[in-house]
Amino acid sequence: MVGCRIEFQRPAGPVVAETEDISPRGVFVRTEELLPIGELTRVRLTLPDGKEIPFLGRVMHIRLPSAARALARAAGMGLELRGEPAAFRELAQLLEAMQRESTVPELPSATQALVAEPSAELRARLVNCLSVVGFQVSAFESALEAVSACAIWRPEVVVAAAAMQPMNGIELAHAMAEHTTLSGVPLVLLGGEASDMLRLEAYRAGVTDFIPSPFLDDELVIRVSRVAVPGAQVTPALRGNLQDVGIATLLSLFEFERKSGVLLLRAGELLRVFLADGSIQKVEGGDLGSSSTTRVMRIFDWQHGRFEFTSCPVAVVNEVGSSTTSLLLEHARRRDEGLPRISGISGISGRKPR
Numbered sequence: 512m513v514g515c516r517i518e519f520q521r522p523a524g525p526v527v528a529e530t531e532d533i534s535p536r537g538v539f540v541r542t543e544e545l546l547p548i549g550e551l552t553r554v555r556l557t558l559p560d561g562k563e564i565p566f567l568g569r570v571m572h573i574r575l576p577s578a579a580r581a582l583a584r585a586a587g588m589g590l591e592l593r594g595e596p597a598a599f600r601e602l603a604q605l606l607e608a609m610q611r612e613s614t615v616p617e618l619p620s621a622t623q624a625l626v627a628e629p630s631a632e633l634r635a636r637l638v639n640c641l642s643v644v645g646f647q648v649s650a651f652e653s654a655l656e657a658v659s660a661c662a663i664w665r666p667e668v669v670v671a672a673a674a675m676q677p678m679n680g681i682e683l684a685h686a687m688a689e690h691t692t693l694s695g696v697p698l699v700l701l702g703g704e705a706s707d708m709l710r711l712e713a714y715r716a717g718v719t720d721f722i723p724s725p726f727l728d729d730e731l732v733i734r735v736s737r738v739a740v741p742g743a744q745v746t747p748a749l750r751g752n753l754q755d756v757g758i759a760t761l762l763s764l765f766e767f768e769r770k771s772g773v774l775l776l777r778a779g780e781l782l783r784v785f786l787a788d789g790s791i792q793k794v795e796g797g798d799l800g801s802s803s804t805t806r807v808m809r810i811f812d813w814q815h816g817r818f819e820f821t822s823c824p825v826a827v828v829n830e831v832g833s834s835t836t837s838l839l840l841e842h843a844r845r846r847d848e849g850l851p852r853i854s855g856i857s858g859i860s861g862r863k864p865r
Contacts, residue, residue, distance in 0.1 A: 516557040519568065519590075521546065530556070531585060531727065537571065537592055541585040546570045554590060567593040581632050583701060583724040622739055623664070626650040627657040627671035627683070628701070637670060640728040641735065654678040654686070661692045668739035669693070670731075673702035673709065673721075684716035688783070689775065691750065695823045697738040701726070749820040758813050759839055765789050765820070766835040772822040776810060784810075787825045791835060803830035804838070811842045 515530040517540055528542040538556065546552060547570065554568040568590030576586040624646040628634040631652075638648045649666070651657040654675050669687065673680035680700040687693040697719040702709060710721045719738045722731060758776070765774070766789040774784040783795040784807075794806035831838075 515559065518555045519546075519552045520554075521552070528587075531587060537590055538568070539587055539589045541587045543576060543586045545573050545575075545586070545588050548573060551593075552590070569593060579725065581630060582636055583633050583726060585725040622646055623666040623668075624648045624735065624739065625657055625661065625666040625669045627652075627654045627669070627675065629653065629672060629675055633672075636728075637731070640732055641670070644732050644736065646735075646739075654680070654683040658683070658686055658690060658693065661690065665692045666696060668697045668699065668735055670699045670701065670735055673700045673713070680718070681712055681716045684713065684718050688717055688773075691819060694773065694775065694819070694821045699735055699738060701731075749818075749822075751818055753813055753816045753818060756818070758810055758818070761818060761820075762791065762835045763839070770820075770822060771825050772820055773825065775819040775821075776813065777817045777819075782806065782810065785825050785827050787827075787829075789835070790829070791831045791838070792825060792829045793827045793831065804833070807831060807838055808842055808845075811839065 515533065516527065517530050517538065518525055518527050519540065520526075521544060526542060526544045528540050528544070530538055531541045532539040533556075538554075550570050552568050552570070554566055556564045556566070558564065571589045571591050573588040574582075574584065574586055579586040622645060624641050626634060626637050626641070626648055628637055628650070629652055634650050634652070638650050641648050649660065651660060654671060655678050657669065657671070658678075669683075671680050671683055675683075678686065680698075680702075684698055684700075687696060687698060698717070699720045699722060700713055700718050702713075702721060702723050710723075713721050720734050722734060753776075761774075762784075764770075765786055769789040771787050771789075774786065776782045776784065784791060785793040785795075791803075791807055794803045794810070833841075
C-alpha cells in the first residue's frame, strides 16, 4: 500500500508524510524529518477509504538521504505499530485483500531479465526483487558488458540505469535496436530526477518504460513484468547479404507473406524499415530531411550490405502509403525512362560502401 497519509509527532510539532510500505506489524514512512531509533511517537494513519487508525510507533530503523540515493529509494524510517490489537485487525484484512488483487502478471518459467546498473547496492536490490517473483536475472556493471553477454542468448527484458558510462541508457536503446539478439527486446530505464525532456528522449530512442527514482520494489516488478510478457513473442532475426538476396526480392517476399517487423539495412550506414502486414510503413535513418517514400526508392538501388529482419508487432504511422509492388513499378519506370536516380545514401547504384 503506497501513498497513504500518515501524521506523526516530533518535538517541533506534527509532521505529515506518506507511507512507502505497510504490514500488519509496521509501516515505513517516507520523510526526511527523522526521529532517533527507539523513540516512541504518536501516529495517525489514514486508509484509502478515509478511516483513520491511531497508534503508537517505535522507530526501528532509519534510511538516511545519502543511503536512499544509493538505493534509488526515498529517505524515511520504519515504525513498529503498538496499540490495541483490535485497531489493527481491519488493517490486516485490507492488506490481505490487496494481496489477493495483485496486479503482477504470472511469469512463464525461465523468464530471463538482464540488469545493467553501475551501483553495486542498487544492482543487488534489482536482482533480489526480480528474482523473488520468478525472473532469472543476469546482472552487469555496465551496458557494454550487458550487450556483449547477449551475443548468444536473448533475455525477455532489459532493465538498465539511465546514467551509465561509457554507454548511457539512451545509447543502449540505440545499440539494442541494431543488435542481432537484442533487437525488439523491451528496455526499462531507471532514472534519477528525470526531466520531461529526458523521458521524451528515452521514448524516442525506443525505450519501453521509464521509472524515475525513487521507486518501490513492487512498482519495479509490476512494470517490468508487464513488458516482459508481451502478447506476441518476437521471433529470431532473418539475416543475410544483399549480394545474395536483392532488396526488391526481400521486400516483395515480405509483402507476399504479409510480414510485420523491422528490417535493418547496413550499407555504410544503418536504416530501419518498419513493415506491417507486408506493407512498408516507415523508414528511419539516412538523410533525415527526406521522406520515407524517397528513402524506400533509394534503397531499391542498394546492391551491397547486410540485412536483418526481426518479426514483431509494429504500430507506427504509415508514412509511405503505397504497396511495395507500386513502389517497385515506379522505380522501374524511372529507370526505363532514364530519369535521374535518387542518390545520397551510401551503397546505392552498385557502389560498395567504404
